[in-house]
Each structure stands twice: as C-alpha cells, then as structure tokens.
Amino acid sequence: MKNRAKTLLASIGAIARLGLVALAVIGGGGLALKLNGGSPPEETKRIPPALHDVAVTSGTQSLVLAGGCFWGVQGAFQHVAGVVSATAGYAGGSAATATYEMTETGQTAHAEAVEIVFDPTQITYGQLLQIFFSVVHDPTQVDQQGPDVGKQYRSAIFPLNDEQAKVASDYIAQLGQEGAFSRPIHTSTEVGKTFYRAEAYHQDYVYNNPSQPYVYVYEQPKIEALKRLFPAQYRERPALVADQAG
Structure with a gap:
C-alpha cells in the first residue's frame, strides 16, 4: 500500500528544494500543493443547487461518486445528515x-470511488451533488486532486439509472452556464459501471486516522x-x- 503521508511529505520536501512548489491555503483552512505557474485550486464555496432533482421515493437511494482519494470523499459524506452509509471502493x-x-x-x-446510500426524504440526490461540487473536491482539475495524480483520481459520477444520469448531466451543464467555477468543469458521467468495495483498511480511514x-x-x-x-x-x-457491520 502506498503510504500517502510519506509520499506527501517527501514530495513537499523534494519539490520545494527545487523551487517548483508553493503551499496554497484553500477553503476550510487546509493546504494544497500548487505548482508554480500552474492553476491554483478552486476556492471552496457553496455553489448553486441543482435546478432538477431525482424524484423522492420511499426507502433508500444510492449514488456513486469519485473525486480524488476516496478517504476524503467517504469522510465528508459520512458527516452528511440523511446519509445511511458511505463505502470506499472502485468504479x-x-x-x-x-x-x-x-x-x-x-x-x-477504475477511479477511487464512494458508494453513498441515503434517505431521500432527508437529503436528495441533487443536494448530495451540490455538496460534492462545493466542498468534497475540485471538479475543474483533470485527473488530479491535491497531490494525487492519475486517472484513478478523476472527477466522475457513476449514475445508477437514466434519471440519475440526466440530473447529473443537467447539473454539470447548469454550473457551466452559470459560471460557478472560474475554469471549465471536467467531471465525467460514466454510466453502466459497477461499484466494487475497497479493502477493509481503507474504510473509515479519516475517522480512524485524524x-x-x-x-x-x-x-x-x-469536513470543516x-x-x-x-x-x-x-x-x-x-x-x-x-x-x-456491527
């Protein structure tokens, strides 16, 4: 298993010595690596809600999202009221x-992804997408989030049915038309993909390793x-x- 902590610290030290990196403060008080001359991360902000949403039904609904390392995506959605479960995995x-x-x-x-099961009477599919684009990741980055680079860290929505696909595509188009971000959105919608649960040591990682x-x-x-x-x-x-599990 790649030790992200060691990778992060080693990268900061090595790149900083070459004068190629700066530490940029982002929303929530965190830090993100920014290559000098490259694009800084988008400011964390609450973006507009979706104009259209998936119909509320009885029972639970699910969605699968990818936005960089699945530790943070899972950790954030676990704190959303109405979310029954958030499971790290691959899609x-x-x-x-x-x-x-x-x-x-x-x-x-595959992308590192998270399957979210939620009660639509408490929070809807569209509201979860709003949170996803607002605070969980930067949808303007291509195959990258923070120090993690590669297709496995892409921004993606994996719709589970036609209704989810339509709402997701419409929302991405809406945000683009409204200029919600300073750069184009690079979130893909990938239909017909299966979610696979990740290994046990990846589950609840943020909670267990704060x-x-x-x-x-x-x-x-x-989360902040x-x-x-x-x-x-x-x-x-x-x-x-x-x-x-208990």
Missing part, C-alpha cells in the same frame, strides 16, 4: 482489477468546509462502515 473498471494495488497503477479504468499528515492536510478540511457551508446538512457523528 469504472472490471472486477478483476478492483484492488488498491492495481487501481493505483492508473491503468485499470492526525495522519495526509488526512490532516487534505481530508479534514473537507461541509460544517461551515452546509450547517443544516452537517452532523457531528459520522455514519461509519464499522457501525454498519
């Missing part, structure tokens, strides 16, 4: 390559931004995978 590729070691090669078509350098710098700020920008949707106690 976009085949069952045979749905492992951390193979996905990290960037050659499998002081790990990578988590502290890149993932915890997403959620609390600040979406106070009505924030809950203190996360919906942990460990609790579901």
Whole structure:
C-alpha cells in the first residue's frame, strides 16, 4: 500500500528544494500543493443547487461518486445528515482489477470511488451533488486532486439509472452556464459501471486516522468546509462502515 503521508511529505520536501512548489491555503483552512505557474485550486464555496432533482421515493437511494482519494470523499459524506452509509471502493473498471494495488497503477479504468446510500426524504440526490461540487473536491482539475495524480483520481459520477444520469448531466451543464467555477468543469458521467468495495483498511480511514499528515492536510478540511457551508446538512457523528457491520 502506498503510504500517502510519506509520499506527501517527501514530495513537499523534494519539490520545494527545487523551487517548483508553493503551499496554497484553500477553503476550510487546509493546504494544497500548487505548482508554480500552474492553476491554483478552486476556492471552496457553496455553489448553486441543482435546478432538477431525482424524484423522492420511499426507502433508500444510492449514488456513486469519485473525486480524488476516496478517504476524503467517504469522510465528508459520512458527516452528511440523511446519509445511511458511505463505502470506499472502485468504479469504472472490471472486477478483476478492483484492488488498491492495481487501481493505483492508473491503468485499470477504475477511479477511487464512494458508494453513498441515503434517505431521500432527508437529503436528495441533487443536494448530495451540490455538496460534492462545493466542498468534497475540485471538479475543474483533470485527473488530479491535491497531490494525487492519475486517472484513478478523476472527477466522475457513476449514475445508477437514466434519471440519475440526466440530473447529473443537467447539473454539470447548469454550473457551466452559470459560471460557478472560474475554469471549465471536467467531471465525467460514466454510466453502466459497477461499484466494487475497497479493502477493509481503507474504510473509515479519516475517522480512524485524524492526525495522519495526509488526512490532516487534505481530508479534514473537507469536513470543516461541509460544517461551515452546509450547517443544516452537517452532523457531528459520522455514519461509519464499522457501525454498519456491527
């Protein structure tokens, strides 16, 4: 397993000595690597809600999202009221390559993804997409989030049906037309893909490792931004995978 903490610290030290990197403060008080001369991360902000949404039904609904390292995506959505569970995993590729070691090669078509099960009477599909684009990741980056680079870290929505696909595509178009971001959105909608659950050691990672350098710098700020920008949707106690198993 790649140790993201060691990778982060080694990269900062090595690149900084070459004068190629700057530390940029982003929303929520976190830090992000910015290559000198490159594009800075988008400011974390609450973007407009979707004009159209998936119909509310009885029972739970699910969606699958990818926005960089699945630790932070999972960690943020676990704090959203109405979310029943958020599970780290892989989507976009085949069952045979749905492992951390193979996905990290960037050659499998998989993205690190999170399956979110939610109660639509408490929070809707469209509202979850609003949170996803506002505080969970930067949708203007191409195959990258923070220090993580590669197709496995792309911004993607994996619709589970035609209605989800339509709402997702319409929302991306809406945000583009409204100029919600200073750069174009590069979030793909990838239909017909299966979600595969990640290894046990990746589940609840942010909750279990709050002081790990990578988590502290890149993932915890997403939770703080959620609390600040979406106070009505924030809950203190996360919906942990460990609790579901129990």
